[in-house]
Amino acid sequence: MVAKIIDGHAVARQVRDECRELTKALATRGVVPGLAVIMVGDNAASKVYVANKTKACSEVGLKSTVYSFDADTPGSVVEAEIRRLNEDPQVHGILVQLPLPAHFDARRVLGAISSDKDVDGFHLYNVGALVQGETVFPPCTPYGVQKMLEHEGIAVEGQNVVVVGASNIVGKPMALMLMQKDATVCICHAKTRDLAQFTILADILVVAAGRPNLIVPQMVRTGAVVIDVGINRLPDGRLVGDVDFEGVRQKASYITPVPGGVGPMTVTMLVYNTVQSAQRHSLH
Ligand code: NAP
Numbered sequence: 001m002v003a004k005i006i007d008g009h010a011v012a013r014q015v016r017d018e019c020r021e022l023t024k025a026l027a028t029r030g031v032v033p034g035l036a037v038i039m040v041g042d043n044a045a046s047k048v049y050v051a052n053k054t055k056a057c058s059e060v061g062l063k064s065t066v067y068s069f070d071a072d073t074p075g076s077v078v079e080a081e082i083r084r085l086n087e088d089p090q091v092h093g094i095l096v097q098l099p100l101p102a103h104f105d106a107r108r109v110l111g112a113i114s115s116d117k118d119v120d121g122f123h124l125y126n127v128g129a130l131v132q133g134e135t136v137f138p139p140c141t142p143y144g145v146q147k148m149l150e151h152e153g154i155a156v157e158g159q160n161v162v163v164v165g166a167s168n169i170v171g172k173p174m175a176l177m178l179m180q181k182d183a184t185v186c187i188c189h190a191k192t193r194d195l196a197q198f199t200i201l202a203d204i205l206v207v208a209a210g211r212p213n214l215i216v217p218q219m220v221r222t223g224a225v226v227i228d229v230g231i232n233r234l235p236d237g238r239l240v241g242d243v244d245f246e247g248v249r250q251k252a253s254y255i256t257p258v259p260g261g262v263g264p265m266t267v268t269m270l271v272y273n274t275v276q277s278a279q280r281h282s283l284h
Contacts, residue, residue: 003255032063202220210232212234
């Protein structure tokens with residue numbers, strides 16, 4: 001068996017086309033979806049991520065504005081700006097680019113975002129709502145994975161899903177979202193003993209550990225769907241995921257590549273969450 005490669009760019013294009021149509025419809029009612037991005041400090045990687053996000057927004061017709069602060073800005077100043085944006089009717093989504101400088105209390109800053117503009121889904125209210133299956137802003141990376149599965153017509157109900165990685169932004173919300181869709185979910189992490197005994201049971205294996213080559217063919221069930229969220233830069237400069245792509249590809253039924261798999265979906269789901277938010281606000 002050789003796996004079908006799920007083309008993240010193609011799925012992302014389709015979701016963006018949908019966003020573009022919704023944005024056009026909103027424009028006829030004088031609404032332009034607005035995203036505010038808060039960036040603190042001078043982190044080079046953050047600058048690249050923010051540039052990607054604002055580019056994706058403008059391609060779909062959203063208005064994005066970046067609010068930059070020096071690294072030594074007091075947290076209270078950033079929180080005050082967030083509270084101002086909470087009240088701005090032209091802003092439908094607010095995100096804080098992480099990581100924040102060390103002296104910031106990230107949870108407090110994220111908590112200042114109004115839960116109905118929290119397009120990253122990191123506010124505690126939305127995390128709790130996710131547990132209950134009621135969140136309006138599913139976190140972008142796991143949401144992107146869910147969209148990819150839907151796009152390929154891969155049913156989740158009753159399937160054994162194993163999520164490798166238990167972070168707050170990927171692994172845990174991913175597990176909750178798939179459990180909500182009636183999958184049987186197992187979460188593994190760095191202290192899991194004998195990872196293979198769990199991964200081999202997976203009908204759908206989602207890997208988000210940040211460890212190149214963590215998943216090799218003998219850990220994967222023949223015909224499994226393998227979603228590789230990992231992004232790792234090797235010493236030779238190559239970008240790879242967490243899965244031995246060439247090996248596992250011979251065994252799986254579907255697989256996502258790195259790059260070109262989950263990556264393009266993450267930014268796209270941010271755009272999607274912002275457009276959905278604008279639509280909800282416009283109906284109030
Ligand atoms: P993270 O916060 O570092 O979390 C990694 C998780 O993987 C932790 O739960 C950790 O376990 C677990 N883990 C580490 N080594 C492991 C091992 N050997 N076996 C099993 N589990 C192991 O990372 P993250 O933010 O979730 O990101 C994970 C990966 O996804 C990274 O490569 C990141 O670059 C990538 N990513 C990609 C996208 C995208 O758009 N494609 C978006 C976000 C992240 P413990 O909890 O026990 O430490």
